[in-house]
Amino acid sequence: MRAIFKNAILFGTALVGVGLSAQNRQIDNYRQPDKRGVNVFESPKDTITTFENVKVKIGGSFALQYQALDNENSGVQPLAEVGSNFNLATANLDLDVALYDGVNMHLRTYLSSRHHHEPYVKGGYFQIDKLDFISEGFLGDFMDHATIKIGHMENNYGDAHFRRSDNAQAIYNPFVGNLIMDSFTTEVGAELYYRTDSGFLGMIGFTNGKLNQSVTKSNGSTGGAALLAKLGYDKQISDDLRFRLTGSLYNTGYAPNVYLYSADRAGSRYYDIMQDATATGDNFRSGRFDPGFTNQITAVMINPFVKYGGLEFFGTVEVTSGKGLSEADRRNAEQYAGELIYRFGKSENLFIGGRYNTVSAELASGDDININRFQLGAGWFMTKNVLLKAEYVNQKYKDYPAGDLLEDGQFDGPILEAVISF
Numbered sequence: 001m002r003a004i005f006k007n008a009i010l011f012g013t014a015l016v017g018v019g020l021s022a023q024n025r026q027i028d029n030y031r032q033p034d035k036r037g038v039n040v041f042e043s044p045k046d047t048i049t050t051f052e053n054v055k056v057k058i059g060g061s062f063a064l065q066y067q068a069l070d071n072e073n074s075g076v077q078p079l080a081e082v083g084s085n086f087n088l089a090t091a092n093l094d095l096d097v098a099l100y101d102g103v104n105m106h107l108r109t110y111l112s113s114r115h116h117h118e119p120y121v122k123g124g125y126f127q128i129d130k131l132d133f134i135s136e137g138f139l140g141d142f143m144d145h146a147t148i149k150i151g152h153m154e155n156n157y158g159d160a161h162f163r164r165s166d167n168a169q170a171i172y173n174p175f176v177g178n179l180i181m182d183s184f185t186t187e188v189g190a191e192l193y194y195r196t197d198s199g200f201l202g203m204i205g206f207t208n209g210k211l212n213q214s215v216t217k218s219n220g221s222t223g224g225a226a227l228l229a230k231l232g233y234d235k236q237i238s239d240d241l242r243f244r245l246t247g248s249l250y251n252t253g254y255a256p257n258v259y260l261y262s263a264d265r266a267g268s269r270y271y272d273i274m275q276d277a278t279a280t281g282d283n284f285r286s287g288r289f290d291p292g293f294t295n296q297i298t299a300v301m302i303n304p305f306v307k308y309g310g311l312e313f314f315g316t317v318e319v320t321s322g323k324g325l326s327e328a329d330r331r332n333a334e335q336y337a338g339e340l341i342y343r344f345g346k347s348e349n350l351f352i353g354g355r356y357n358t359v360s361a362e363l364a365s366g367d368d369i370n371i372n373r374f375q376l377g378a379g380w381f382m383t384k385n386v387l388l389k390a391e392y393v394n395q396k397y398k399d400y401p402a403g404d405l406l407e408d409g410q411f412d413g414p415i416l417e418a419v420i421s422f
Contacts, residue, residue: 026050027098029129029147033059033421035349035384038172039307041162041234041244042203043127045195047144055098060111061168061421064089065176069393069413071273077405078277087271088114090168092122102130102143106153113167114267115284122167122265123186125151147193154186155207155228157250157260158301160316160337167266171421174341174351175377176391177269179316180289180359181335183250183301185211185263191228199235201246204228209255211263219325224255244305251298258297258322261290270393273411287395287411289371291333291361293322310343316357324364333361349381369406370398387419 028051029044031037068084091111098104107124110116128148131138154161164178178184189207205228215222232246252258267284275283299320306313316337323330341353355375362368373395380388397409 027055027057027096027104028102029104029127030096033061033094033169034171035381035387039242039305039312040172041159042156042193042195042201043147045129045145045147045193049101049130051098051101057094057096059094059096059422061092061094061171061419062089063091063165063168063170063417063419065269065271065418066416067271067413069270069273069411069415071411072409073274073397073405074402074408076403076407079405080272080275080277080279082272087269088112088117090114090266092166092168093119099126100133102132103128108166108169110167110266113265114271114282115265120265123151123153125149125153145194145196147195148190149193149205150190152186152188152213154184155189155226155250156191156203156205156230156248157185157228157299158183158248158316158318159244159246159303159305159314160301163314165269168419169421170389170417170419171385171387174339174353174379174389175355175375176389176415176417177287177373177375177393178264179335179337180287180357180371180373180395181261181291181318181320181333182264182268182288183260183299183318185260187211187226188213189226189228199233201230201232201234203230209252209258211257211259218256219254221254221256224253226250226252226255240309242305242307244303246303248301248303249299252296252322255295258294260293260297260299260320261288269415269417270411274397274406274409276405289359289361291320291322291331292324292364293320293331293333294324295322296330297322310348312341312343314339314341327364331362331364333359335359350379352378365401367399367401369400372396372398385420385422387421389417389419391415391417 031040031043065087093109095107104127108122111119130143161184165173187207191205193203195201207226209224209226229249234244236242268287270287273286302317304315318335321330321332337357339355343351357373359371375393377391392414394412397406400406
């Protein structure tokens with residue numbers, strides 16, 4: 001028994017040593033999970049290699065909020081009362097591996113999230129920036145500008161998903177909450193990127209259009225397909241000025257279930273908001289809006305980003321249409337958001353900002369509704385790995401039908417968040 005215990009200690013010590021050593025290893029074409037990754041969109045593309053052998057980086061993130069929000073509605077349907085206290089702490093585990101020169105792997109596991117308290121894999125992918133594993137220099141001129149991603153992964157629709165909080169990875173988001181229509185999905189597919197030296201970029205991708213993988217047939221098919229495309233321009237024009245503008249497309253034919261606005265299993269940051277008083281479970285998407293396009297969807301998102309000195313603007317213009325299987329006609333939804341952030345202090349470690357977000361949509365019932373949200377936020381990077389955020393949020397629901405839970409609905413109040421990411 002003593003020998004077994006001794007061997008276990010030695011094995012554990014070896015693992016810790018490997019883990020600590022791995023943290024000092026540079027992985028090429030990699031978005032840093034700390035402050036250095038803020039305002040980075042697609043993973044960087046660099047032809048310089050540091051690869052010598054297999055490198056492993058074990059990382060993670062942790063987030064905790066103190067919520068002090070109030071909610072109300074018309075009173076026809078009573079809301080669950082909410083008060084002030086801490087939310088569930090969330091945690092991620094990231095595994096990034098340089099497998100070969102120009103070939104990386106990423107895997108993210110949610111250790112704790114609002115919807116799944118138990119650990120589960122969010123997704124992962126291979127990122128290929130060189131084809132030297134076929135033969136040295138194979139398609140070298142093309143791959144100097146190209147990147148290939150393959151996996152069951154977060155799909156690159158729009159630019160807003162690069163700034164959103166992904167469960168505990170909230171260090172890129174200057175606010176606590178994500179957008180009202182939170183476009184995010186993980187599907188099996190592949191994406192091909194091409195970036196020019198002049199700043200132009202393009203991406204085309206295909207997925208199987210499914211969040212939950214299955215070979216079971218539904219309506220005579222095991223699934224459909226989704227087309228992804230992005231075209232844009234991103235350039236550091238001068239030391240002070242950066243400009244980026246992209247347009248993105250997500251389009252399905254038929255798919256058994258489309259989850260573009262409901263795929264985030266981690267849940268909303270606004271806990272128990274606008275929830276029926278008689279509900280026995282947690283509406284983990286509380287505060288968000290899903291237009292209910294469950295089988296067909298066409299979505300277009302345009303995102304401008306401008307940073308001049310410490311002042312930055314990020315915008316979202318999104319137009320989407322779709323329908324459920326039982327619906328004869330397609331319905332529409334629109335989303336607009338604009339955020340203005342000012343970063344200042346030593347290495348821009350402090351910031352203040354505001355975001356206005358509005359959604360208008362036609363429900364399956366035929367009712368046209370509106371949701372408006374205002375967020376005022378501030379943050380302090382204590383170190384490049386530790387961020388403290390404060391936000392005031394006010395969200396109002398308009399034109400919901402009489403008797404609906406969200407009729408004359410509103411929630412508002414402050415929320416604090418602490419984030420650690422490494």
